[in-house]
Amino acid sequence: MTPSSPLFRFLPSRLLPALLVLALLLPLPLAAQESTPVIGARVLQEAWSDPLEALGTLRADESVTLSATVTDTVVEVNFRDGQVVEAGELLVRLQDAEQQAQLRVAQALRDERRAAVERLAQLQSRNLAPRADVEDARARLRQVEAEIQGLEARLTNYRVRAPFDGVVGFRNISVGSLVTPGTELVTLDKVDVMKLDFSVPEVFLAILAPGLPLTAHSVAFPDERFDGVVESVGSRVDPVSRSVTVRAELDNPELRLRPGMLMEVVVQRSPREAVVVPESVLIPSGDRQFVLVIDEADDNRVERREVKVGERRTGQAEIVEGLSGGELLVAHGVQRVREGDQVQLLGIADDTTSVSEILAAAREERG
Known part of the structure; x- marks a missing residue:
């Protein structure tokens, strides 16, 4: 409506200034605006820690350095550098011929004394030998058996075995090397x-x-x-x-x-379980933090909401108040969006879809 409109000719002249002001205040028709394209991100609920x-x-x-406990020469080395070995596996054997001979002598003496005990026991059962002789023979047998146990125990010092499963270190000994008590033979870890x-x-x-x-x-x-x-x-x-x-x-x-x-x-x-968002969604304002929430039920209309941020880690922030898992936020395009705007969602960035992939797909769609 303008002053030249026919309607003005029929109105009292005193009403014309008020009608002109009212016409200027009325909003003009706006052209349809296009929705701002943005990339969204979901609010996640996941394990979090400080x-x-x-x-x-x-x-x-477990770690040990195996050493010699006797003095003798090495006659056998059964490992390679860095080899994986099992518990009980023979690694190094020292010369033990003399100890083996002593053991065989003791074993022969044991057999002799065992036979003597059996003969005396038979005679004593027929009252042909005193009981004391039988007891003495048994004592001598126990003595030689104890000597055999001692020799067998000493023989273990000539065989170095792995005390547990592990990996041996470098081999620094060779066959024929003379070792003494305390000589380091091999490490095992x-x-x-x-x-x-x-x-x-x-x-x-x-x-x-x-x-x-x-x-x-x-x-x-x-x-x-x-x-x-x-x-x-x-x-x-x-x-x-x-x-x-x-x-x-x-x-x-x-x-x-x-x-x-x-x-x-x-x-x-x-x-703990925490509500987690990408740091890119946060909008700082002084000492306060805001996010833009996309309301999918209201044609992707945007709501500006204050949130309370907890701990942060690379690229992510913990939200302790203001959001719940599953909500959709504006992650890219934040600076071009205002509260109440309707946005065009190009895609949702997550662990499987990157921002560059979403932008590439949008360019391809536009041709």
């Missing part, structure tokens, strides 16, 4: 399970307990993660560093981890 980082050193589950010792500040002592899960990384295997659990917490706090030693266990079925390796440890303390 990481505690430390450096640790690996130790073998049980490494299918590794002990990981690391220190943490005493302020975390209250939350450390056996069973806490952890992960460990090594520069030798940068793309791999080794999972384990805390087995025990040290009984003493170092008065200088004010730290406590923690021991964990890592499975090592492929025997790639070695004693002495440096490991980066992340203890998963306070494990």
